């Protein structure tokens with residue numbers, strides 16, 4: 062069943078579809094760059110809120126074709142509660158999973174109800190749109206042929222997705238798509254601010270290819286090769302999905318031992334990405350590790366920010382394109398600063414996704 066559903070969803074992540082989302086990526090990135098340049102207060106919460114708004118809007122517009130006006134303060138608070146509960150539920154799997162009345166389960170249900178509310182609003186809006194198209198088609202105006210099919214249209218119209226399944230998918234995409242991209246961009250800001258020479262090099266490369274003004278195009282992306290390396294190096298040091306879990310369905314021989322059927326294993330991605338055996342001087346932020354000529358030095362599976370295999374990230378290419386466009390747009394408009402002096406100072410915790418324990422500590426100045 063999962064395979065069949067993923068096949069349907071894959072359609073929305075082909076290169077052609079991702080390219081067609083670029084005008085939304087650019088639009089939201091420009092609005093984010095403007096808002097960051099105007100942020101006068103240096104509060105962690107403000108920075109995180111504007112970045113998360115950008116990526117949540119992007120997901121809603123590209124995958125659902127719905128503009129959802131949310132109250133960002135409530136959204137961040139409830140999302141934090143939900144992710145904290147998911148993380149606790151994962152970590153305390155063994156002690157709480159089978160106890161439905163436990164406080165963890167009750168808390169989880171409470172935070173889930175916010176998710177159901179925004180999911181319900183988005184689905185109602187989409188059903189209204191679909192009904193309108195149907196009405197127009199019935200009176201001979203054929204919008205169906207000219208209109209692109211968005212991921213949510215597909216989910217609501219296919220029998221493979223029950224109502225409950227549709228709701229879960231929608232929330233999964235909002236959470237998995239916005240929280241990960243937004244934290245990756247914020248960690249990139251921290252790294253660039255700690256290494257001002259790398260920030261300036263990126264700025265110069267971007268201006269050389271894209272100029273000082275005007276929208277970034279897909280054509281530009283292939284020429285600003287440094288931006289991809291900067292994002293990959295951020296994902297290495299700050300793997301925003303730091304721990305992955307797998308349920309073992311059959312006894313699995315991994316050489317040194319057999320993982321018994323029925324057990325749950327956790328893969329420590331962040332530890333692998335920071336292991337000196339694979340990445341010398343692991344806390345040094347060095348985008349050139351990902352230069353083409355160094356590719357042969359990268360040990361297979363030592364870099365897995367998007368996981369690997371069947372259950373890898375469906376939004377991998379989407380995320381890289383949207384992050385590249387957003388970073389290019391922002392670096393042209395603002396200089397980034399942080400109170401952190403070294404990467405080692407940025408202590409991290411897993412709040413389902415990776416977070417800095419002491420906050421983002423970022424501020425921005427508009428470039429003249």
Ligand code: HEM
Pocket residue numbers: 067120233234237238239241242245301302305306365366367368369372373374375376377379380
């Ligand atoms: C930097 C950004 C991102 C990172 C690092 C990331 C990372 C990951 C990882 C590691 C997984 C696999 C989890 C596992 O193996 O248990 C995953 C799954 C997933 N991601 Fe992403 N992701 C990112 C952005 C996105 C975006 C932008 C979207 C949607 C547009 C997205 C949608 C999903 C979905 C739906 C899944 C579940 C896939 C499935 O089980 O079939 N992700 N992501």
